Amino acid sequence: KNQVEQSPQSLIILEGKNCTLQCNYTVSPFSNLRWYKQDTGRGPVSLTIMTFSENTKSNGRYTATLDADTKQSSLHITASQLSDSASYICVVSGMAGGFKTIFGAGTRLFVKA
């Protein structure tokens, strides 16, 4: 079964600290993996997208890594800001039974002053 699992479910950190969010998937064959940021009451906004051949992608203070062999990805946030408080959703696409896109449940990040 194609699945995307994220951890932790929620996370509280102090402003200025770094954090890492995890995403494990079983989608196969794999096409691409995306990380989205979703602010409360808004639609998800794309942060990074990685294909099979890429193992890291950065977008400002956000750095995503991908290990296609172990089917794991992480999103590292450096020097967190209050505005980073949001849900971070891992999305994996693959060609299992036609092109499918599977969403993780997200990690809810709270950044405290």
Added chain:
Amino acid sequence: EAGVAQSPRYKIIEKRQSVAFWCNPISGHATLYWYQQILGQGPKLLIQFQNNGVVDDSQLPKDRFSAERLKGVDSTLKIQPAKLEDSAVYLCASSHATGAYGYTFGSGTRLTVV
């Protein structure tokens, strides 16, 4: 480029009433998606259109939900009659072709059924 437009932003209805949501995708995007996002969960695909044809509606509760994309541009999603468990955010997204290069979401419509 203009984003994906959705309306209304919020809607409160009583159970058994009907409701409709509207989406205008990014110009030139062939594929349009409707997602349902229940609080604390990731989005769940309801229906995917390629131009004005349905590609995937396997998770659409067809006894009460319907969607159309006339002329391959704007789309409407309707719920009739609504149930309490339909309370969620309904997100519209659009992309080129299969969405292999990512897609763009609208801000969503928050539906509350009371």
